[in-house]
Amino acid sequence: MPRGVFCLLPAGKKCADAVLANPSVDGVGIRQDWKDLEPAEGVYNWDFLDSEVARATAAGKMVLLRINTQFAKPEWVTNAVAQAGGAFFTFDKDGVPTTIPVFWDPTFLAKKKAMIAALGAHFTNNPAIKIVWTSFANANSEDWSVPHTDTDIAAWQAVGYTSEKLLDAGRQVIEASMNAFPNQYVTLAVAGNGKLDPDVNYVARNAVLAARAAWPGRLIVQKNSLGTFNPPAPGTGTVYQLLWDSRPDIGGQMLDACFNDTTYRNNAGVADDFAAILHESVNLGASYGMNYIEIYQLDVLNLPLEITYAHNVLLGLEPPTSTPPPLAAPPTAPTGLRVQEP
Template sequence: MRNQSYMRSTAALSLALLLFIFSCKKTDSFSTLNTGGGTSTPTSVAKPKGIFSSSGSTSATVLNHAESRGALIRLFWKDIEPTEGVFNFTALDNQINSVKAAGKKYSLGILAGGIGSPDWLITQHGAPYFDYLFQGQTYKLPLIWDATVLTYLGKLADKLAERYNNDTSLLLVYIPQMTVNGVEGHLNGFNQTAFANAGYTETKWINASIQNAKKFATAFTNKALAFEVHDLFNSSTPASSIITNLWNDAALNHRVGAAMWWISGNNTYQPNIITLLENFPGDIYCQVIDRSDHTSSFPGGDYSKVFEQAKRIRARYIEPWDYEFGISAWNTLFHDFNIYSDTLKKY
């Protein structure tokens, strides 16, 4: 009897211990749930997937295309905040309303840099800058590592988030950068020595870019975000350091991924960044480098190589140019990528 009683007590204790262990098991914070318009994590952050257009937010051709799930909306910072602290969202809201009326989603890209930043940042606040040429015009690039520049980028983030953070049609926010065109992460055409004389170092660039990205991510608490990557002066170190830091920051809950706005199917342009993205564990958002009829931009003139490369780096999302939605040549290709993205399990 004593042995039987002991065995019953031991079994009961073991069962209780097992129940306790399983009750304490943490939920897998990286699991996903397909929702059609995006992928939701346990924190209910939707992430876009599949085919979006890189423009055409007011185009019926783009928005009514069967394989288009949404469109990127782009606007200059200077057009949203032409006067310090005075914001005008009319142009942005008009595009958003057009997308919503078609029952589609949108991504948001606010361009900073020399091309998109407001003049008052320099003329009224004395932000340091670097002169550069872009498409034959001279621009002044506010320096990202300056405290004043970071402060006003932060205020922009807060104002945008105040208005759009709870908009369920917004699925992706591209992080504005102090670069040539204000959203892509390149300084193409810059003289490295001259930029170093203006204060550039990789460390300062990395730290300031991370600070800016985290500000946008903490402002947009309900959104997925992306940081676009390029080599800087033939170095992939800044891109690697920035996207790795952002993806591994537990406080950001794997919401900040990498963007590649130059996917072409080629491996010869920025091969180190391509390798970086192939090994990147996080979300990747792509934009095609050119229109399909500009065949020299694609290996052997084959536009389909873009989508082969997107799958190879396990990108979840891609933006062809709006031109592609007005022709029928790529409907099957787009449909196939949408199916692929719906079943992609990366983490």
């Protein structure tokens, strides 16, 4: 099982040389948009991925490979779904009406599985690539994202949603990923669907159980929203309980970068020292038993002491501590946010 700090790169962007030179960085999370990888059906541009995987390999770093699919799919995929008479779902994305093919649409799934197969044929024999992503319930990103407000639930029902349809889509995509990458771990980010299913974790839990029964020892379960606000382990009665129940093969990804974020997303909007927020988040991840944590490149470059700390904790080289090294000067709290009490 891969362990340690994975530097999460922006999609389509090169890894900084300083990251590759940092011995506390154990791996690199390389991302690319599907539309850039496969601009025309069956036509692949491998230049970016080949270059970045080679750079990571030369630096002795492990690679976690991820393609942004639903929100970054090529236009030809959407057109193919429409031409085949496929169903679409519309939801509110941060105030913007957004329309996507339904997760179980057969045309969409066929195109996605073909891309995964091509990706695997190109990369599965590369020993530096240790983990590849999989996703099937992802309206907004490669994180688990199934809109589930009351309005969304009514809209899903109008286009024929059932838990079984989503589970079948998951089975197909996970199977495609496992078959395309027989030499890698496959990681699935999980979350809840609110009241859309029999219980909040119903689809994610059953997808994990089915995949682990079919491919023992190969599926990693991870949460892509690590922050100080996560419930304490074991997260009983929350969506984090599924992560706890999925041990030992689990990982995590920070919700966002900490450094210079004056909205303090990783700290639920509460102003605090950037290093302290990352420190506490790492401790929470470790308390759940995460083997690795994907940390945004901005933090890897600007919070080096915390990256060394995370590396040491995740590899079992030192125990978690409650107090991080202080910055020379604490950040000024932005207007309108509650400052954390001392």
